Amino acid sequence: MTVIAIANQKGGCGKTTTAINLAACLGEMQHRILLVDMDPQGHASLGLGRHCEDIPGLYEVFTQDMELGEVILRNVAEGVDLVPATISLAAVEHLLADMSRRERQLDMHLEPLKNSYDYIIIDCPPALSLLAFNALRCADMVLVPIEMSLYSLDGIERLQETVELVAEKYQLDIPLAILPTMVDYRTRFTRNVLREIQEHFAEEILKVCIHYTVRLKEAAWHGKPITVYAPKTLGAADYHRLADEIVHRTATV
Amino acid sequence: MTVIAIANQKGGCGKTTTAINLAACLGEMQHRILLVDMDPQGHASLGLGRHCEDIPGLYEVFTQDMELGEVILRNVAEGVDLVPATISLAAVEHLLADMSRRERQLDMHLEPLKNSYDYIIIDCPPALSLLAFNALRCADMVLVPIEMSLYSLDGIERLQETVELVAEKYQLDIPLAILPTMVDYRTRFTRNVLREIQEHFAEEILKVCIHYTVRLKEAAWHGKPITVYAPKTLGAADYHRLADEIVHRTATV
Numbered sequence A, B: 001m002t003v004i005a006i007a008n009q010k011g012g013c014g015k016t017t018t019a020i021n022l023a024a025c026l027g028e029m030q031h032r033i034l035l036v037d038m039d040p041q042g043h044a045s046l047g048l049g050r051h052c053e054d055i056p057g058l059y060e061v062f063t064q065d066m067e068l069g070e071v072i073l074r075n076v077a078e079g080v081d082l083v084p085a086t087i088s089l090a091a092v093e094h095l096l097a098d099m100s101r102r103e104r105q106l107d108m109h110l111e112p113l114k115n116s117y118d119y120i121i122i123d124c125p126p127a128l129s130l131l132a133f134n135a136l137r138c139a140d141m142v143l144v145p146i147e148m149s150l151y152s153l154d155g156i157e158r159l160q161e162t163v164e165l166v167a168e169k170y171q172l173d174i175p176l177a178i179l180p181t182m183v184d185y186r187t188r189f190t191r192n193v194l195r196e197i198q199e200h201f202a203e204e205i206l207k208v209c210i211h212y213t214v215r216l217k218e219a220a221w222h223g224k225p226i227t228v229y230a231p232k233t234l235g236a237a238d239y240h241r242l243a244d245e246i247v248h249r250t251a252t253v
């Protein structure tokens, strides 16, 4: 069983898009997947066509009102279950702050479920908040989507420092895997930034890149993973390739 | 004097890009501009070529160690001063939480400066956090950049509710102005989403749209506003048009 946190404090770099489509691809490979929406925006839920405002989610779990198993939505995609998020999750930040073991809350709630899934994928909010720390604390790997820009490049070093902080504090080893997203090979600027990132982070960068394709935006609009909405397109092929590379990298975990 | 908060909890929709380039355009129109970087990522500072890790910024102001006037960087662009942000600003969330009048801290620090500027522009982090509330609390207008997607559309209603909450609590009137960004007119999907947004939010939407153009990414990479990096391009023209529309809308404030 492998826990993958999809994190980057830079906003809009493809975290949710990657969480949904990686989960869907792994599910189609007959792995059992739990997708955890840790972002109060609730976009991993929305992107799978689930409007979760009026149902219990992670907030009720952190407030000890319900078990994690009780809020899971089954089969939101082939082989994929979902722990939904609602806006009330934003209030958890203050709630957790006063708890003992405040960074381990998610880990503790996931513990009883670890035997029922092959992969647990956690979509993180765009911040190095307590919610994000909870995700890092139980991660076997941190997948970092980055778009091609100065701001994204700037954020990686800071994220690396934060992950190292969490790893040292709890004597863990949490490898980082960097995933270039929204890559438009037609522009020289993008190719130059990609090369810069490949040089700076040669050890962490994945072989696969996700191309910029409007099909991925359309898929989210229709509440479906790309593998269902447009299975024969570049976006679907890229995410299948990502799933293969993740399975290969985590096989030894 | 008008305070404009550039806010949207959706990540990566062009908040920082809009803050920098709107400030630069207003500065070239001979208005006196103060750009306040309220995002711990510090990208409004970085996008103007300033690496601020080792200098005092908003964190030192909120901890009462320095006056706001003491941390201002003068003339980062024509007619534009900057209040920089560093990563330590992230710690302010917890610091403010225990203060009385915790949502008014920024307003109180800006008070003595209000006569020295025509516009104060605040770049917000991608969250409805205490930092963002501080910006909303002192705003005369909230400018909401949105990219063309389901996730962006979903976030606007929630942001509207939050702004109304702040306005009611303090008996203020804080108009919202919606700015479509990264608009690629070549795809049918984008044109459909744009039409949907124009129908849903007919009152709040601005006349100007910012086109998708890689020139804006390049400008940030070189630490310059688009008006300096590529003044004769579409990106610069769009932001000049935005500045005109903002001046027109706020003339009566």
Ligand SMILES: Nc1ncnc2c1ncn2[C@@H]1O[C@H](COP(=O)(O)OP(=O)(O)OP(=O)(O)O)[C@@H](O)[C@H]1O
Residues within 6 Å of the ligand: A010, A011, A012, A013, A014, A015, A016, A017, A018, A039, A043, A124, A125, A126, A181, A182, A183, A210, A211, A212, A213, A214, A216, A217, A220, B009, B010, B011, B012, B126, B147, B148, B149, B150, B151
């Ligand atoms: N490869 C891609 N090609 C084209 N558009 C993409 C691609 N990946 C993501 N997008 C679009 O870019 C926007 C940002 O992506 P997404 O919301 O997944 O990022 P995020 O990191 O989860 O954002 P946030 O920081 O708000 O959580 C969305 O509109 C999404 O549909």
Ligand SMILES: Nc1ncnc2c1ncn2[C@@H]1O[C@H](COP(=O)(O)OP(=O)(O)OP(=O)(O)O)[C@@H](O)[C@H]1O
Residues within 6 Å of the ligand: A009, A010, A011, A012, A126, A147, A148, A149, A150, A151, B010, B011, B012, B013, B014, B015, B016, B017, B018, B039, B043, B124, B125, B126, B181, B182, B183, B210, B211, B212, B213, B214, B216, B217, B220
């Ligand atoms: N009109 C545009 N055309 C092309 N690229 C753009 C445009 N506006 C912004 N970008 C790029 O899109 C990315 C996101 O923009 P930006 O960082 O300004 O958004 P943000 O809302 O401030 O993000 P965050 O939520 O992390 O604060 C950046 O790489 C930026 O250079």
Ligand SMILES: [Mg+2]
Residues within 6 Å of the ligand: A015, A016, A017, A039, A043, A124
């Ligand atoms: Mg997201």
Ligand SMILES: [Mg+2]
Residues within 6 Å of the ligand: B015, B016, B017, B039, B043, B124
């Ligand atoms: Mg920003």
